[in-house]
Amino acid sequence: MRTRTLLPSLLMLGTLAVTAACSSGSDGSSASSGARPGANPSPSPVRSVDPSKIKGLEIVSDSSEQSSCPYAASYPDVPGAEAMTATMKKDVEKRLADFRSQVCEGGEGDAEAREFNISYQFLVASGDVLGVRLTTQDASGAGSGVTTRTYWYDGKAGEYRTALGLVADGSQDAFVAALKDRLEGREGVDAAALDDLFSDPASRASVLDGMDFTAVGSLRVTFDRGDVGAPAAGSYLVTLPKKTITPWLSAFGKRVQRQTVKPSGSLDLGAAHVPEPAVPTHTASGDDDTDCKKVKCIALTFDDGPAAPDTATLLTYLAQYKARATFFTVGQNVAAHPGLVRAEARAGHEVGNHSWNHPDLTKLTPEQIASQLGRTSAAIKAATGKTPTVFRPPYGAIDDKVRAATRLSPVLWDVDTEDWKYRDAAKVAQTVIGKTQRNNVVLMHDIHPTSVAAVPQILRTLTAQGYHFVTVSHLRATL
DSSP states (O other): OEEEEOOTTOOOTTTSOEEEOOTTOOSSOOOOTTOOTTTSOOOOSSOOOOGGGSTTOEEEEEEOOOTTSOEEEEEEEOTTOHHHHHHHHHHHHHHHHHHIIIIIITOOSOGGGOOEEEEEEEEEEEBTEEEEEEEEEETTSSTTOEEEEEEEEETTTTEEEOGGGGBOGGGHHHHHHHHHHHHTTSTTBOHHHHHHHHHSHHHHHHHTOOEEEOTTSOEEEEEOTTSSBOGGGOOEEEEEOHHHHGGGBOHHHHHHHHHHHSOOSOBOOOOSOOOOOOOOOOOOOSOOOOOTTTSEEEEEEEESOOOTTHHHHHHHHHHHTTOOOEEEEOHHHHHHOHHHHHHHHHTTOEEEEOOSSOOOGGGSOHHHHHHHHHHHHHHHHHHHSSOOOEEOOGGGOOOHHHHHTOOSEEOOOSEEOOTTTOOOHHHHHHHHHHHOOTTEEEEEETTOHHHHHHHHHHHHHHHHTTEEEOOHHHHHHHO
């Protein structure tokens, strides 16, 4: 498995009824416009997929820790599904580039509302089909700023499919008629506009970009806020039962439905080569006995991982100098790369919590904060057997509400390398060497290959100057 970074230039009718609901919820109630993707995960009717079982999985990630330009974006890259990955890459990079241009460089919008986040969820990864949902939170936009889109890959045909590709061409009119029938009469829906919306092929494909199957084979169609009704009404969800939707499905749609209801347990998209993940076997010789009252200490910290193979390379560099560090991991990446998290702990490093998908915790409710941190702590414990005790709030954003929502101890930093902005190993190394002082906490990211490449020079130079590299908790305990 490998995690790469985006370029800096750079988202019932079980009873034949429809419910209006915010896209971040699933209880059918209308949530506030401040709802956030992944902020308060709730039980999903879609079968869960264990990403660590997807061979050769890469997580393409990028993020910033700058409060004036807060963003985090991730999407998966699965061997064999290159066409789907290319589509996600294009969509994500465009949206991220727009945000950076308008907010980070242009300074547009309310500073308090600035934040951009794209998180992912696997819908199906079985047999010869793959489905992914990207959820985008763009706080610089109108309304809640939450949008979703599903992406599909047909391994049998070797082609990317849109959500509408789940429905047979000859059945789309009947399918759309059923959707209109369930939407008309709902509060906030403009019935007159539905005809125009669904009759135009381009707008139809655009608005019907969020479809997935439930564990019993029903088809869910999600409409983002403002797609089919007044923005104030929230998003809308239509769920067509299996017996209704199955006759209208394409051959691909039926395979997706079948693999969702009864997964085969393996995924084969016909990739010519699936790389094997490299997991270091370094083992700590014992507890760290460094006394930071007597010697010069530094705590190197690495955010947003684990990333493969970059975290594995970093662990090797640290082992060469018997240096210890603290890794503030993102929950969705822990779920994808649990072996690397185990390797971190086995080598004597500290594994901390950096939330599930990197939102600004100060903008969440206490329940959402608890969910973000709780899910991540659970993933870390599942990988290492140990519950973390420290966390780093994304963007360093923390307030009394965040502190009250968790028992984890917050950790900020003294030296910001800004390595997310400057992808230059020499510059990152010189920043650490030139600015770091005794007992400082240094912020870096192991999702950036250039940052990992800077570590040997940092270790070599500062070791020669008499510094010792310890974990954050060890530094705190010995001062």
